[in-house]
Amino acid sequence: MKVKIEASGVGKRFRRRLGAEEVEAMAGLELNVYQGELLCLLGPNGCGKTTLLNLLAGFDTPTAGSISLDGCPVRMPGPEAVMIQQEYGLFPWRTVRGNVELGLELARVPAARRRRLALELIALVGLNEAVDRYPRELSGGMQQRVALARALAVEPQVLFMDEPFGALDAMTRHKMQAELIRLWREKEMTIIFVTHDFNEALLLADRVAVMTPRPGRIKEIITINQPRPRNLLSPEAAQAREAIHRALVEGIMTSNPKEPA
Ligand SMILES: Nc1ncnc2c1ncn2[C@@H]1O[C@H](COP(=O)(O)OP(=O)(O)OP(=O)(O)O)[C@@H](O)[C@H]1O
Ligand SMILES: [Mg+2]
Numbered sequence: 353m354k355v356k357i358e359a360s361g362v363g364k365r366f367r368r369r370l371g372a373e374e375v376e377a378m379a380g381l382e383l384n385v386y387q388g389e390l391l392c393l394l395g396p397n398g399c400g401k402t403t404l405l406n407l408l409a410g411f412d413t414p415t416a417g418s419i420s421l422d423g424c425p426v427r428m429p430g431p432e433a434v435m436i437q438q439e440y441g442l443f444p445w446r447t448v449r450g451n452v453e454l455g456l457e458l459a460r461v462p463a464a465r466r467r468r469l470a471l472e473l474i475a476l477v478g479l480n481e482a483v484d485r486y487p488r489e490l491s492g493g494m495q496q497r498v499a500l501a502r503a504l505a506v507e508p509q510v511l512f513m514d515e516p517f518g519a520l521d522a523m524t525r526h527k528m529q530a531e532l533i534r535l536w537r538e539k540e541m542t543i544i545f546v547t548h549d550f551n552e553a554l555l556l557a558d559r560v561a562v563m564t565p566r567p568g569r570i571k572e573i574i575t576i577n578q579p580r581p582r583n584l585l586s587p588e589a590a591q592a593r594e595a596i597h598r599a600l601v602e603g604i605m606t607s608n609p610k611e612p613a
Pocket of ligand 2: 401402403514
């Protein structure tokens with residue numbers, strides 16, 4: 353298996369304001385992400401999951417260690433790796449089509465081709481009827497689909513998703529999870545997906561990386577060997593759930609309690 357992203361000895365310190373004490377968000381983090389895998393990232397609030405995505409995507413730089421994509425150091429965000437945030441990040445003054453075309457505009461794709469590609473993607477995520485609607489006219493699930501279509505428009509090799517389905521109701525969430533698996537297979541992307549939901553991780557992931565509390569590092573990686581669609585009531589799922597739970601608890605018990613949050 354080819355390593356797509358390699359994080360080695362990664363540390364990150366933040367200074368909240370000038371003169372204030374530094375916060376150590378991450379220390380000695382080691383992680384290899386394989387090409388084409390769907391890796392779920394799970395860990396307690398404030399352990400550094402969003403920070404890690406930002407570092408891997410090149411939005412921020414580590415204060416220690418190194419991060420590479422396809423063997424090259426990551427220095428800035430590029431079209432090969434795209435992030436989807438929890439609040440969708442849509443532009444309210446642009447229609448669905450306008451939002452999906454955004455990345456293509458930045459890449460200077462000619463208008464006719466841009467339009468055709470955008471319509472294809474909108475169909476792919478099932479939003480045909482909403483092409484000319486504005487984000488405020490869409491439900492959370494539909495906005496999430498727009499964000500997905502917009503991310504896919506630039507044909508990224510890597511997709512970072514930060515609790516993307518956290519705000520959706522159970523049924524919509526279930527639909528989006530199935531949709532994501534379908535798109536992931538079709539586009540052969542590498543996906544790093546942050547979630548707090550054990551079931552979501554068990555449904556989606558090839559591997560689940562469990563982080564320790566701050567300063568975050570990878571405590572354990574649990575491989576999910578079940579074929580998809582997954583049965584969450586199977587003995588295999590119960591075993592994986594147990595392993596994730598154990599890694600989380602162990603991480604919390606052995607973390608350094610003297611650092612304030
Ligand atoms: N820009 C910043 N400036 C200062 N501190 C920051 C900054 N970004 C993150 N931190 C701190 O780094 C730590 C990790 O934050 P991060 O947002 O990565 O956690 P998280 O795992 O994504 O949490 P959650 O599950 O709540 O989303 C926290 O203590 C946070 O306060
Ligand atoms: Mg976060």
